[in-house]
Amino acid sequence: MERFLVDGFKPQQLSTFALTLYKYTATVDGKTILVDFWDTAGQERFQSMHASYYHKAHACIMVFDVQRKVTYKNLSNWYKELREFRPQIPCIVVANKIDADVKATQKSFNFPRKLNLPLYFVSAADGTNVVKLFSDAIKLAVAYKRNSEDFMDEVLKELENFELETKEEDSPAEETSQGEPVCLSPGNG
Amino acid sequence: MSYVAQKCGVQLQPPSIVLIYEDRSKNNVRKRIMPIRNFSKFSDCSRAAEQLKNNPRHKTYLEGVSLEQLKRLHHLLRCHLQGQTLSQSLKQVEQKEIIDPEEDLNKLNDEELGQRKRIMDELFEKNRKRKDDPDFIYNVEVEFPQDKELEACEWDTETDDEF
Numbered sequence: 644m645e646r647f648l649v650d651g652f653k654p655q656q657l658s659t660f661a662l663t664l665y666k667y668t669a670t671v672d673g674k675t676i677l678v679d680f681w682d683t684a685g686q687e688r689f690q691s692m693h694a695s696y697y698h699k700a701h702a703c704i705m706v707f708d709v710q711r712k713v714t715y716k717n718l719s720n721w722y723k724e725l726r727e728f729r730p731q732i733p734c735i736v737v738a739n740k741i742d743a744d745v746k747a748t749q750k751s752f753n754f755p756r757k758l759n760l761p762l763y764f765v766s767a768a769d770g771t772n773v774v775k776l777f778s779d780a781i782k783l784a785v786a787y788k789r790n791s792e793d794f795m796d797e798v799l800k801e802l803e804n805f806e807l808e809t810k811e812e813d814s815p816a817e818e819t820s821q822g823e824p825v826c827l828s829p830g831n832g
Numbered sequence: 833m834s835y836v837a838q839k840c841g842v843q844l845q846p847p848s849i850v851l852i853y854e855d856r857s858k859n860n861v862r863k864r865i866m867p868i869r870n871f872s873k874f875s876d877c878s879r880a881a882e883q884l885k886n887n888p889r890h891k892t893y894l895e896g897v898s899l900e901q902l903k904r905l906h907h908l909l910r911c912h913l914q915g916q917t918l919s920q921s922l923k924q925v926e927q928k929e930i931i932d933p934e935e936d937l938n939k940l941n942d943e944e945l946g947q948r949k950r951i952m953d954e955l956f957e958k959n960r961k962r963k964d965d966p967d968f969i970y971n972v973e974v975e976f977p978q979d980k981e982l983e984a985c986e987w988d989t990e991t992d993d994e995f
C-alpha cells in the first residue's frame with residue numbers, strides 16, 4: 644500500500660477494527676474519484692471484524708507470500724468468506740515477495756486459475772507491479788460500482804413505475820456512498 | 833570485563849567457533865578456537881548456541897557475542913555438514929530459515945508475530961528500493977505470462993481439487 648502511495652500517504656489507524664485506512668484520489672476515464680483502501684489485519688483474533696471489512700467493498704485484493712505455503716493454502720478460506728459477503732465484486736490474487744524468490748513467477752498456481760481470478764506477481768520491496776496492481780484494482784472497482792449502480796437505477800425506475808401505477812408517492816432517495824472501498828486481505832494467511 | 837570480543841566466525845574443519853578478542857588486562861589480541869562437539873546436520877542450532885554461550889570454559893569470552901550471532905554461525909556449520917556450498921549456506925543464514933514456511937502467523941499473538949516480522953523485515957529492507965534511490969522508478973511493470981506452459985506449483989499437487 645505504502646509503495647503505491649509513496650509519500651502521499653497519511654493512513655488512519657483504526658485499531659479497534661484492526662484496520663488501516665488510506666485515502667487516495669484517482670483519475671479514471673477523465674473523472675476524479677475518491678478511493679478508500681482498507682488494509683485489514685489477518686490475525687485470527689480479529690475474526691469478528693471480518694463482516695465490516697467486506698461491507699460495501701467494490702473490489703478485493705488477496706495477497707499471499709510466495710515463500711510461505713500456508714498463506715497460499717489459506718486463500719481458499721478467505722475467498723469463501725469474501726463470497727459470503729460480496730458474491731460479485733472483482734477479486735485479484737497477488738503473489739507477493741517475488742524479490743525473494745523469482746522462480747515463483749515461472750509456476751502456475753491452481754487457486755486463481757480454477758476460479759478464473761487475475762494473478763499478479765508483485766514485490767512490495769522492489770516495487771515490481773505494485774502500481775499496476777492498484778491501478779487495475781481501482782479500474783475494476785469503478786467498473787463494478789458503475790454496473791451495480793446502473794442496475795440499481797433500473798431497479799429504482801421499475802420501482803418508480805410500479806409506485807406511480809399504484810400509489811402516488813415520492814420515490815425513495817438513494818443513499819450516496821463516497822469513494823470506492825477496496826478491501827485488502829492480508830498476506831499472513 | 834577484560835575480554836572484549838572483536839570478531840567471531842566459524843572454522844569448518846573441525847567444526848569450531850573462532851573468536852578474536854582483546855585481552856585488556858594483558859593488552860593483547862588473541863584468538864580462541866572453541867570446538868563444537870556432538871554437532872551433526874540434525875542438531876538444533878539454537879540449543880547448541882545456548883550451550884556454547886553458557887559453557888563455563890567459554891562464557892566469559894563470549895559475553896560480547898550475541899546469541900543471535902552464535903545461532904547464525906551454528907547454522908553455517910550445519911549447512912556445511914548438510915553438504916551445501918559456502919555461498920548457499922550464507923544465503924540461507926542471511927534469510928535465517930528460522931521462519932517456518934508452514935507456520936500460520938495469523939494464529940500467533942502480537943509479540944510472536946512481531947518477532948517473525950522483524951526477521952522477514954531484514955530481507956525486505958535489503959531488497960527495498962526507496963524513493964530517494966537514484967535508480968528508483970515509480971511504476972515498475974514486468975509481465976509474467978501465466979498462459980504458456982508452466983511448471984505446476986508444488987503447493988498444488990496434493991490437494992488439487994480443494995478449491
Ligand SMILES: Nc1nc2c(ncn2[C@@H]2O[C@H](COP(=O)(O)OP(=O)(O)OP(=O)(O)O)[C@@H](O)[C@H]2O)c(=O)[nH]1
Nearest residue numbers: 684685740766767768829830831949952953955956
Ligand atoms: N522480501 C520481501 N519482504 C516483504 C515483502 N512484502 C512484505 N514483506 C515482509 O513480510 C512481512 C509481512 O508483511 P506485512 O505487510 O506485515 O504482512 P500483512 O499481510 O500485512 O500482515 P498482517 O497485516 O499482520 O496480517 C514483513 O516482515 C515485511 O517486511 C516483499 O515484497 N519482499
Ligand SMILES: [Mg+2]
Nearest residue numbers: 682683684829
Ligand atoms: Mg498488514
